Amino acid sequence: MTHTKTPNFRSAAWFNNPDNPGMTALYIERYLNFGITREELQSGKPIIGIAQTGSDLSPCNRHHLELAKRVREGIRDAGGIAFEFPVHPIQETGRRPTATLDRNLAYLGLVELLHGYPLDGVVLTIGCDKTTPACLMAAATVNIPAIALSVGPMLNGWHKGERTGSGTIVWKARQMLAAGDIDYEGFMDLVASSAPSVGYCNTMGTATTMNSLAEALGMQLPGAAAIPAPYRERGAISYETGRRIVEMAYEDLKPSDIMTRQAFENAIVVNSAIGGSTNAPIHLNGIARHLGIELTNDDWQKIGHDVPLLVNLQPAGAYLGEDYFHAGGVPAVVAELLRHQQLPHPDTLTANGKTIEANCAGVVTDLPDVIKPFDAPMLEKAGFLNLKGNLFDSAIMKTSVISDEFRNRYLSNSNDPDAFEGRAIVFEGPEDYHHRIDDPDLKIDENCMLFVRGTGPIGYPGGAEVVNMQPPAALIKQGITALPCIGDGRQSGTSGSPSILNAAPEAAAMGGLALLQTGDRVRIDLRAGSANILISDEELVQRRALLEESGGFEVAESQTPWQEIQRSMVAQFDKGMVLEPAVKYRDVAHK
Numbered sequence: 001m002t003h004t005k006t007p008n009f010r011s012a013a014w015f016n017n018p019d020n021p022g023m024t025a026l027y028i029e030r031y032l033n034f035g036i037t038r039e040e041l042q043s044g045k046p047i048i049g050i051a052q053t054g055s056d057l058s059p060c061n062r063h064h065l066e067l068a069k070r071v072r073e074g075i076r077d078a079g080g081i082a083f084e085f086p087v088h089p090i091q092e093t094g095r096r097p098t099a100t101l102d103r104n105l106a107y108l109g110l111v112e113l114l115h116g117y118p119l120d121g122v123v124l125t126i127g128c129d130k131t132t133p134a135c136l137m138a139a140a141t142v143n144i145p146a147i148a149l150s151v152g153p154m155l156n157g158w159h160k161g162e163r164t165g166s167g168t169i170v171w172k173a174r175q176m177l178a179a180g181d182i183d184y185e186g187f188m189d190l191v192a193s194s195a196p197s198v199g200y201c202n203t204m205g206t207a208t209t210m211n212s213l214a215e216a217l218g219m220q221l222p223g224a225a226a227i228p229a230p231y232r233e234r235g236a237i238s239y240e241t242g243r244r245i246v247e248m249a250y251e252d253l254k255p256s257d258i259m260t261r262q263a264f265e266n267a268i269v270v271n272s273a274i275g276g277s278t279n280a281p282i283h284l285n286g287i288a289r290h291l292g293i294e295l296t297n298d299d300w301q302k303i304g305h306d307v308p309l310l311v312n313l314q315p316a317g318a319y320l321g322e323d324y325f326h327a328g329g330v331p332a333v334v335a336e337l338l339r340h341q342q343l344p345h346p347d348t349l350t351a352n353g354k355t356i357e358a359n360c361a362g363v364v365t366d367l368p369d370v371i372k373p374f375d376a377p378m379l380e381k382a383g384f385l386n387l388k389g390n391l392f393d394s395a396i397m398k399t400s401v402i403s404d405e406f407r408n409r410y411l412s413n414s415n416d417p418d419a420f421e422g423r424a425i426v427f428e429g430p431e432d433y434h435h436r437i438d439d440p441d442l443k444i445d446e447n448c449m450l451f452v453r454g455t456g457p458i459g460y461p462g463g464a465e466v467v468n469m470q471p472p473a474a475l476i477k478q479g480i481t482a483l484p485c486i487g488d489g490r491q492s493g494t495s496g497s498p499s500i501l502n503a504a505p506e507a508a509a510m511g512g513l514a515l516l517q518t519g520d521r522v523r524i525d526l527r528a529g530s531a532n533i534l535i536s537d538e539e540l541v542q543r544r545a546l547l548e549e550s551g552g553f554e555v556a557e558s559q560t561p562w563q564e565i566q567r568s569m570v571a572q573f574d575k576g577m578v579l580e581p582a583v584k585y586r587d588v589a590h591k
């Protein structure tokens with residue numbers, strides 16, 4: 001391959017520094033011991049990192065250990081040298097108390113590696129929920145040429161002739177167990193059926209969302225997000241990704257050139273069209289902040305709310321990851337948006353050096369039941385509302401997962417079809433919820449709203465995915481499968497509950513949720529975008545004074561040093577849950 005530009009790569013400061021031959025020799029000698037020659041290290045070729053997120057601790061991304069071999073071959077064939085290194089693992093389902101704790105830790109670690117080692121470009125191996133934002137945040141801060149590579153979703157899960165989607169099936173299986181329809185063995189079989197191969201969750205959970213958005217942002221090769229992990233195309237795109245990052249290093253094509261404000265606006269629209277997870281605003285707002293771009297939950301509502309849902313994947317729809325791939329994945333979704341002038345910025349640059357329009361225009365899906373036509377979508381107005389009131393300054397509601405049953409019960413029976421009122425039942429975290437949800441003294445009926453607090457970035461360090469709370473078993477047996485759920489925690493993207501979540505400021509930061517009491521009446525007005533406790537301002541002030549006097553909202557003690565460190569400096573969900581002191585660092589590769 002011939003390269004038009006021959007920049008002086010930053011790795012030359014380590015391996016090719018004539019001003020300091022002594023240091024150069026020291027830097028070089030230890031890398032020689034795995035068989036690289038001095039000639040290679042001093043050839044002027046770019047050194048390309050492969051940021052490896054796969055390991056035995058992170059099974060969703062583990063297949064990257066295999067794919068990295070193809071990435072290396074691509075890097076080598078294009079004239080680069082590959083250095084593979086580990087990223088702090090983040091396994092969504094295995095990490096206690098919550099995987100979110102580690103997004104910022106992996107970010108910090110990766111920033112240090114990309115800054116402190118002789119790397120001229122990096123392949124970010126993304127997949128399981130938080131691995132994607134952690135990698136993109138680090139790439140944003142360091143700003144060396146970077147390209148992302150999804151590990152790909154698992155194959156479709158099947159059980160008794162029906163698709164079973166990872167994560168989503170757990171909510172259904174729990175309900176079946178609670179209703180006595182299956183026993184524990186049946187529960188295990190049903191859940192395990194949803195995870196038939198290597199790869200990440202095959203539903204439109206946070207993983208498929210964030211991998212799709214990494215492509216929509218322009219940080220992956222076109223089509224790279226949706227290829228299932230075991231497919232041969234996954235190996236091929238790994239090779240192409242390796243080749244392309246070498247060219248990007250020569251072109252000095254950096255994350256800040258690709259992830260512009262316009263690219264984020266495109267991603268917000270794509271997120272609505274795919275029915276993306278409510279974790280997306282947290283992560284995208286966070287990535288944007290590390291690029292110096294202000295992105296707010298108001299932007300999400302303004303740009304994203306009216307966009308229809310096109311992708312028919314569980315939990316909002318019927319299909320799974322393999323179907324999404326065969327239907328054309330992100331390029332088919334973007335093409336349909338382009339055909340209807342719905343992508344706000346068709347000319348944003350992507351990792352392959354072309355615009356998103358050049359990459360996607362004209363793609364037509366072969367499976368119009370999986371990726372629906374814009375004129376006949378799954379649902380109109382599939383984006384998020386950003387609710388505000390005396391309960392919080394900002395909380396997200398994904399309207400596309402509200403079931404018909406819920407709509408009929410709450411939204412059309414009142415005088416105002418967009419408002420619902422109920423009696424608040426307040427839980428102090430997930431443990432309290434599990435202890436008390438079936439307590440008959442709470443008298444939970446179909447007119448109640450379930451609240452959980454103490455579950456935000458500070459309260460439950462990292463923020464717990466617990467807002468989607470099941471009604472008491474007695475109500476489920478009567479056919480009431482969902483109550484409105486509101487909280488300062490998050491919700492799994494694989495859950496279909498009509499929740500109001502990511503409330504900021506959280507109770508632990510003395511947001512309005514801290515003042516709520518069981519028995520209060522609460523009114524949610526979707527048209528006005530408001531969420532209020534129906535008590536007077538005077539009473540709110542009084543409650544706040546009392547709580548402050550008693551020492552403020554109580555949170556559990558930190559269990560580890562990192563929990564304490566992160567709590568002391570973490571931003572609220574609407575501000576991307578980033579580490580505040582990290583935000584001012586930009587372009588650190590050249591510092």
Ligand code: FES
Pocket residue numbers: 060091092093127128129166167199200201205207
């Ligand atoms: Fe890793 Fe869903 S648990 S992708």
Ligand code: MG
Pocket residue numbers: 092129205206465492493494
């Ligand atoms: Mg999740």
